[in-house]
Amino acid sequence: MATIELEKVEKKFGTSYAVRPMDLTIKDGEFLVLLGPSGCGKTTTLRMISGLETVSDGHIRLNKRDVTWAHPSDRDIAFVFQFFALYPHMTARQNIAFTLQAQGVPNNEVKQRVDNVIKLLQIEHLVDGRPGTLSSGDQQRVALARALVRQPAAFLMDEPLGALDADFRETMRAEIKRLHIDQHATTVYVTHDQIEAMAMGDRIVVMSAAVVQQVGTPQDVYHNPANLFVARFIGSPGMNLITGTYSDGQIRLSAGNVYSVPTPWQAALQRGIGSDGKVILGFRPEAAAVSANGELGAQVYSSDLHGSFTMLHLNLDQNEIVHVRTARQTSYPIGSAIRFDLDPRMVRFFNPQTEAAISHEVQP
Amino acid sequence: MSDIAIHGITKQFKQVTALDNVSLDIKNNEFFVLLGPTGAGKTTTLRVIAGLEKQDRGTVTFDGQPVDQLSPADRDTAFVFQQYSLYPTMSVFDNLAFPLRSPLRHVAEPEIKQRVQKAAELLRITHLLERKTARLSGGEMQRVSIGRSIVREPRIFLMDEPLSNLDAKLREALRVELKHIQKTQASTTLFVTHDQIEALTMADRIGVLREGKLIQVGTPNDIYDRPATTFVAQLVGTPRINLYRATRENGSLHIMSSAIKLPTPNADIPSSILMGIRPEDVKITPDGELGGEVALIEPLGVETVIHIRMGEQTLVCLVPGLMPLMIGETVRFDVIRESLHYFTTDGDRIAV
Amino acid sequence: MATSFEQVGPRVPVVESIRVDKVSPRARLAGQARAVIASIIAFIMLIPVIWIVLTAFKPQADVTAIPPKLFFQPSLAGFVSLLLDTRLLSQDDQAKISENPNLTWIDRIALQSGRSVNGSSQYAGQLLNSLIVAGTSTVLSVGLGLFAAYAFSRFHIPGSGDLLFFILSTRMLPPAVVTIPIFLLYRSVGLYDTQLGLIMLYTVFNLSFSVWLLKGFIDEIPREYEEAALVDGYTRLQTFFRIVVPQALTGIAATTVFCLIFAWNEYAFALMLTSQKARTAPPAIPSILGSGGIEWNTIAAGALLFLIPVVIVTFALRRHLLRGVTFGAIRK
DSSP states (O other): OOOEEEEEEEEEETTEEEEEEEEEEEOTTOEEEEEOSTTSSHHHHHHHHHTSSOOSEEEEEETTEEOTTOOGGGSOEEEEOTTOOOOTTSOHHHHHHHHHHHTTOOHHHHHHHHHHHHHHHTOTTTTTSOGGGSOHHHHHHHHHHHHHTTOOSEEEEESTTTTSOHHHHHHHHHHHHHHHHHHOOEEEEEESOHHHHHHHOSEEEEEETTEEEEEEOHHHHHHSOSBHHHHHHSTTTTOEEEEEEEETTEEEOGGGOEEEOOHHHHHHHHHHSOTTSEEEEEEOGGGEEEOTTOSEEEEEEEEEEOSSSEEEEEEEETTEEEEEEEOTTOOOOTTOEEEEEEOGGGEEEEOTTTOBBOOOSSOO | OOOEEEEEEEEEETTEEEEEEEEEEEOTTOEEEEEOOTTSSHHHHHHHHHTSSOOSEEEEEETTEEOTTSOHHHHTEEEEOSSOOSOTTSBHHHHHHTTTTSTTTOOOHHHHHHHHHHHHHHTTOGGGTTSBGGGSOHHHHHHHHHHHHHTTOOSEEEEESTTTTSOHHHHHHHHHHHHHHHHHHTOOEEEEESOHHHHHHHOSEEEEEETTEEEEEEOHHHHHHSOSBHHHHHHSSSSOOEEEEEEEETTEEEETTSSOEEEOOSSOOOSEEEEEEOGGGEEEOTTOSEEEEEEEEEEOSSEEEEEEEETTEEEEEEEESOOOOOTTOEEEEEEOGGGOEEEETTSBBOOO | OOSOGGGSSOSSOOOOOOOOOOSOTHHHHHHHHHHHHHHHHHHHHHHHHHHHHHHHTSOHHHHTOSSOOSSOOOOOHHHHHHHEEEEEOOHHHHHHHHTOTTOOHHHHHHHHTTEEEEEEOHHHHHHHHHHHHHHHHHHHHHHHHHHHHHHHHHSOOTTHHHHHHHHHHTTTSOHHHHHHHHHHHHHHHTOTTOHHHHHHHHHHHHHHHHHHHHHHHHHTSOHHHHHHHHHTTOOHHHHIIIIIHHHTHHHHHHHHHHHHHHHHHOOHHHHHHOSSTTOOHHHHGGGGSOSSSOOHHHHHHHHHHHHHHHHHHHHHTHHHHHHHHTTTTOOO
16 A cells, blocks of 8 residues: 655745645555644645645655656545535446546456445445435445545545535444455545544644644544644533643632642643743543532533533633533533532643643653 | 414425424523424424414414514514624624614614623624624624624524534534523523534423424433434434344344344333434443444544444444453443333334 | 634634646746736737727827827817817918917817817717716616516516516517617607607616616525514515615626616617707717718717716726626635
């Protein structure tokens, strides 16, 4: 299969960057997700890898071969689009066979390869219909089959689940991931949905404002976000981030709350906080536990059922809301006072000036 | 604020029955959510209540008074649309003031100013008042739309998927805020959505619509724990409920195409049923009674979705945090018996 | 801090491309070459217009000079003989008049081409007729068309498809075919050679066009705006003026320009249905061809004055117009 290397690849439109210079190595057989809000440069990056977009500077190598200026069709990659891009006047089977026929593959081989892919994706019942008669999920299955049948060096997918109904999305997410586990083809997958990225990616590249913010495994970006953007963007809701002033092992937060920093963190904080002594305390909603004599206090702003759990939204003060995940059947009236503790292993700290996470060599 | 009731509403569009004998009672100050897929008739219900659409049969009453003959303007409802509801040629202030400047209301300009200011503060959009609406972000636009409905103090708020065009983060935040405002301002609200999370998190009561028929009305807990049909069961909860065909054999329930057997509950159970298992009701433990092979792991951070293959069936389960499992590994698990759902093969709930 | 809305998006706005570049940066050079060629073509196309402007300001003597003069002493002689009734003077009279100290600047210009001024010419009145007829009929056809288009767009009208086609079909007859019956009709009801007659005719002719064009624009305005206003306590008519009209401005501008250009340029009806008092400029311009030789500078001045109103309106509405004519081409 394939490795893909990006070396100082950038894309400029006039003086503004769509993608600032980025280095990235995608390993053989890896499922890499490019994640970020719209306009962050993730799709442009994918399109540069595919050759649908030229690079402004830098090099792209596919299996060590420089393909920076190669035509898309010479790169041996398959592209799966958000809107399927199936040819409406052909049956699903003809759609799948089309690229192979265009490459001049002998007819009996085309038939055999198409049949194999149809069997692999279990779409036997779909292949005689025109794309227009299929549901959105089935159309994307056919589009996947068309990409798979070419046996390309790598797959590039641009939000392939974005146009699907919510019902299909969950199912297709599992199907694509399962397919990857079986086929082990190098895949670059673009999405703005952090849940999709977490569920599918071997590694995630979080992008924002044309800049790579963090590259890491789902666990990394979730538990050890590199900066405030990643902390907010990953998770639903994102990480709680509250600003305070650090001194002598304690962070003074708003409304008289004081948080005692776990001892192993204190040295790191001493070095890492902003010049004005401000620090941002971050914790995931599940890192907080309601308890009668908890360390921090707040008022209930709202609380709501999410099916298998209840989410509490608490006012620390007028403008600061934190989210706390609790057991399902708990319910608190709006405005009632509540206290909670933080799991010391799951707190993180950020420098408000640089917005970067304060690092700590040994995770406590 | 008012009690709103609709009774026996039927509405046809050419050959399509959009609403089929729908009756609803929305209590004063209640947050009522209509949940259903696209084309279920949710928006039509809103439009009938607002008077923008005329029903073929049935009555709409506000505080016990029929309003079927009243024009939209005279019904005094506030409608928040999914999109396109801000007048692009006006500033934010003028948009907010627009309903108050209606010739119907004769509100004096100083009072308009004061009420707009109050609504703007509530929705934190005071800094936007002078701006043209074309220069707002999606989230800001929807705040202004909601603001425009609040300045009026109408008898009921009708909201047609107001959050569905926003990105995920914004939707989450606005959802929480909207619920807080509704609770603290105590206003009767009918909110339409296809998003089950919005329904569960915001509603006092939920009505589930499907193809023009009201399937179930109940609190979020009712809907989640005691879905009336398999349709409702599959509509709420992510990941979706596992649903299997099962047969009753010798006092135990056997899930088809798998080796799973569970004891029959103490109830009158037909010989062939559908059985529902919510993903969070599966507990993975080394000494579990049941077993299967891990087919897929989806780490979502706060929790992990694990697909377990048993025979030809796949069981999706949801476990908190991270679980050190490998694909292909055999796992043991239990299901929480009390939380199992039983349905007839037609999809109706069997009470146990 | 934890939940605030401003922090969700990227910190720096980024323009994302939807362009498909399949070629190397050399394409940029080709693009620039295309721009140069387009400019040259545009210049060639503009030559006749430039020539009209130049000719209009040339003195009579320079108009037919060979080789053509690009640089000359500009003169308003063409405009004076166009707009004023002048008489050719003998050498003696010229000398006599030129000694008169009370000459106006207009008299002096006329004198340069050996003429004296008697009063204003017919063309001035004809230009005014054109302004009144074209202006009034445009306002009427756009105004009435807007109401009709709104009704067709928003209300359920039985057989509206057939009705719309019928309305358009009135535009399909070539004017030449119907001029004779209309001429006879107008003569018998006393509308012959009246401004009212032309205004009515142009309004009816443009109405079908404006209904169709405006309906397209109104269809594109989401109904939700109006419904929101209806729920907010406004009547249908108030909603129409306060919500629909402001948003349809682009379409109204485009329709106005098209209707104006038709009414302003219309020749066949104007020739047949007017003679003296209601005659408009288009049929009048050929009659400027003077008695003694062709006065090209006068004709050019006539053409230039005729161009100006349309250019002004189009220029004033250009922002709307550009959006108007590309309307519907770009969708989300």
